[in-house]
Amino acid sequence: xxxxxxxxxxxxxxxxxxxxxxxxxxxxxxxxxxxxxxxxxxxxxxxxxxxxxxxxxxxxxxxxxxxxxxxxxxxxxxxxxxxxxxxxxxxxxxxxxxxxxxxxxxxxxxxxxxxxxxxxxxxxxxxxxxxxxxxxxxxxxxxxxxxxxxxxxxxxx
Numbered sequence: 760x761x762x763x764x765x766x767x768x769x770x771x772x773x774x775x776x777x778x779x780x781x782x783x784x785x786x787x788x789x790x791x792x793x794x795x796x797x798x799x800x801x802x803x804x805x806x807x808x809x810x811x812x813x814x815x816x817x818x819x820x821x822x823x824x825x826x827x828x829x830x831x832x833x834x835x836x837x838x839x840x841x842x843x844x845x846x847x848x849x850x851x852x853x854x855x856x857x858x859x860x861x862x863x864x865x866x867x868x869x870x871x872x873x874x875x876x877x878x879x880x881x882x883x884x885x886x887x888x889x890x891x892x893x894x895x896x897x898x899x900x901x902x903x904x905x906x907x908x909x910x911x912x913x914x915x916x
Contacts, residue, residue, distance in 0.1 A: 765795060766859075766881050766903065766905055767905070769790060769792055769797075769857075769859045769881065770859050770861075770881060770883065770905050770906075772788075772790055772797065772800075772859070773788040773789060773790050773859040773860060773861050773883075774788060774861055774883075775788065776788030776789065776790060776800045776801070776802050776838070777802055777838070777861045778802075779802045779804070780802040780803050780804055780838070781802075781803075781804035781805060781811035781812055781813045781814075781835070782803045782804060782812055782817075782835055783812050783813065783816070783817045783820065784817060784819065784820070784826065785803070785826070785862065786802070786803070786861075787802065787803045787837065787838040787860065787861050787862045788800070788801070788802050788838055788860070788861050789801045789802070789838035789839045789841070789842040789858055789859065789860040789861070790842060790858070790859050790860075791842050791843070791846055791853050791856050791857070791858050791859075791877070792856060792857045792858075792859065793853065793855065793856040793857070798846055798851045798853060798856065799842045799843070799845040799846035799849070799851060799853070800841075800842055800845065801837075801838045801839065801840065801841030801842030801843070801844070801845055802838045802841060803835050803836065803837050803838045803841070804835050804836070804841075805834045805835050805836075806836060809834065810834075811834075812834055812835065818832060818833060818834055819832060819833055825887075826887050827865070827886060827887025827888040828887075828888075830865055830867055830888075837864070837865065837867075837868050838860060838861075838862075839858065839860055839864050839868035839871065839872060840867075840868055840871060842858065843871055843872070843875050846875075853875050853876065853877060854875070854876030854877075854878075855876060855877075855878050856876075856877050856878070856879075857877070857878070857879040857880070857881060858872060858877050858879070858880050858881070859880075859881045859882075860880065860881075860882055860883065861882075861883040861884065862882070862883055862884045862885075862886045863880075863882045863883075863884070863885050863886045863891060863892060863904075864880075864882075864886065864891045864895075865886055865888040865890075865891050866888055866890040866891045866894060868891065869890075869891035869892075869894045869895055869898075870894065872895075872900070873894065873895075873898045873900070877900065878900060878901065879900065879901045879902075879903075880895065880900055880901070880902045880903070881902075881903045881905055882902060882903070882904050882905070883904070883905065883906055884906075885904075
């Protein structure tokens with residue numbers, strides 16, 4: 760059994776974080792890593808104290824909104840947003856950090872990533888909002904696409 764690379768290791772953790780998601784459409788996990796240490800995690804779901812889509816249904820489904828469009832019409836915050844907010848709430852600087860995320864970020868999350876000073880992204884699946892990828896390229900953020908890694912007892916060797 761081969762030892763995972765750092766990127767594989769952290770992507771497995773991002774996949775585990777995604778399991779906490781309360782979104783009915785897409786489970787996304789993000790972690791922010793600095794100096795090979797996890798400084799924040801985030802998954803997509805409703806803000807603190809609000810009801811989750813798992814409990815009350817999906818507004819986007821009710822309105823027939825396609826994936827990758829009209830992000831403002833959603834109860835949830837994205838995984839990347841929640842990871843950045845968690846770091847900020849704890850007073851943790853993330854400039855120069857790497858973010859691992861199971862999906863590529865939407866345009867709104869990409870703008871936050873750029874302004875937060877994250878310098879490297881390791882991403883899983885591509886998201887339907889391609890503007891985010893164009894902004895990442897324009898900002899010069901190093902990006903690696905790596906399929907989310909299996910974890911847990913059902914993971915293949």
